[in-house]
Amino acid sequence: MYDYLLGGFSNFPADREAAERVRAVYPDVALAMRANRAFLRRAVTYLGEQGITQFLDIGAGIPTGGAVHTVAQRANPAARVVYVDLDPIAVHHAWAMLRDNPHATAIQEDARQPEAILAHPEVRRLLDLDRPLGVLLVALLHFVPDDDEAEQAVRTLREAAAPGSYLALSHGTDEGMPPDIRPQLTRRYTGTANPARSRSRAAIARFFADWELVAPGLVYTPQWRPDDPDDPFRDDPARSLGFAGVGRKP
Numbered sequence: 001m002y003d004y005l006l007g008g009f010s011n012f013p014a015d016r017e018a019a020e021r022v023r024a025v026y027p028d029v030a031l032a033m034r035a036n037r038a039f040l041r042r043a044v045t046y047l048g049e050q051g052i053t054q055f056l057d058i059g060a061g062i063p064t065g066g067a068v069h070t071v072a073q074r075a076n077p078a079a080r081v082v083y084v085d086l087d088p089i090a091v092h093h094a095w096a097m098l099r100d101n102p103h104a105t106a107i108q109e110d111a112r113q114p115e116a117i118l119a120h121p122e123v124r125r126l127l128d129l130d131r132p133l134g135v136l137l138v139a140l141l142h143f144v145p146d147d148d149e150a151e152q153a154v155r156t157l158r159e160a161a162a163p164g165s166y167l168a169l170s171h172g173t174d175e176g177m178p179p180d181i182r183p184q185l186t187r188r189y190t191g192t193a194n195p196a197r198s199r200s201r202a203a204i205a206r207f208f209a210d211w212e213l214v215a216p217g218l219v220y221t222p223q224w225r226p227d228d229p230d231d232p233f234r235d236d237p238a239r240s241l242g243f244a245g246v247g248r249k250p
């Protein structure tokens with residue numbers, strides 16, 4: 001659905017039909033996804049500037065335009081990236097894309113089982129968990145509806161990361177969502193492979209625990225260090241229906 005709404009070609013009729021059902025109640029959905037993707041690009045650029053050279057991108061999806069390895073390796077050709085997704089199609093697309101890239105790979109794992117991700121031989125081969133890591137949970141956790149499961153997963157990742165690591169996170173929210181859309185939107189995702197739920201800004205902030213949010217904090221996605229006047233919703237950020245932030249492990 002995400003690939004289709006971003007204008008990609010790696011999608012099936014069922015994805016397109018489900019995406020159009022979402023667009024029928026939330027016409028901004030494709031722009032919101034572009035805004036999210038732009039946050040991902042800015043966050044990876046920022047982490048590279050802070051000296052982060054290894055990234056664990058969980059819920060990575062299909063690495064479409066502006067993929068993490070492209071952005072990270074532009075700044076540092078030796079930057080390492082492990083993409084993680086539950087969806088085998090996303091993982092296969094990533095493999096095809098990364099065939100000639102010795103520093104990046106993809107694994108099929110579930111974000112709700114972070115221990116399996118952290119112990120995975122490819123993670124152990126490419127990433128050094130004793131050094132600062134960039135953990136990316138971008139537009140993922142709204143697909144982990146159970147609060148305890150989501151909190152537990154993020155806590156395990158926070159604990160495994162070395163001091164100086166960063167967490168870049170974005171998450172769908174219903175703050176600012178017109179009330180008539182809310183139940184309809186939830187219904188449209190119910191029955192897809194990824195039932196989604198939004199969370200409040202306060203609930204999203206809790207995923208960072210004691211990690212220090214870098215400026216400007218947890219803000220609507222388009223407000224996080226904007227750098228491109230063409231990115232969507234610059235003048236009306238609440239329409240993105242997503243909060244984004246980057247935290248650093250002390």
Ligand SMILES: C[S@@+](CC[C@H](N)C(=O)[O-])C[C@H]1O[C@@H](n2cnc3c(N)ncnc32)[C@H](O)[C@@H]1O
Pocket residue numbers: 002036037040058059060061062084085086087090109110111112137138139140143144194
């Ligand atoms: C909206 S896409 C986000 C892609 C990318 N992170 C971005 O922001 O551009 C969400 C991705 O999360 C994946 N996903 C959903 N639940 C997951 C889980 N429990 N574990 C791993 N991946 C999951 C989906 O398959 C999908 O590829």
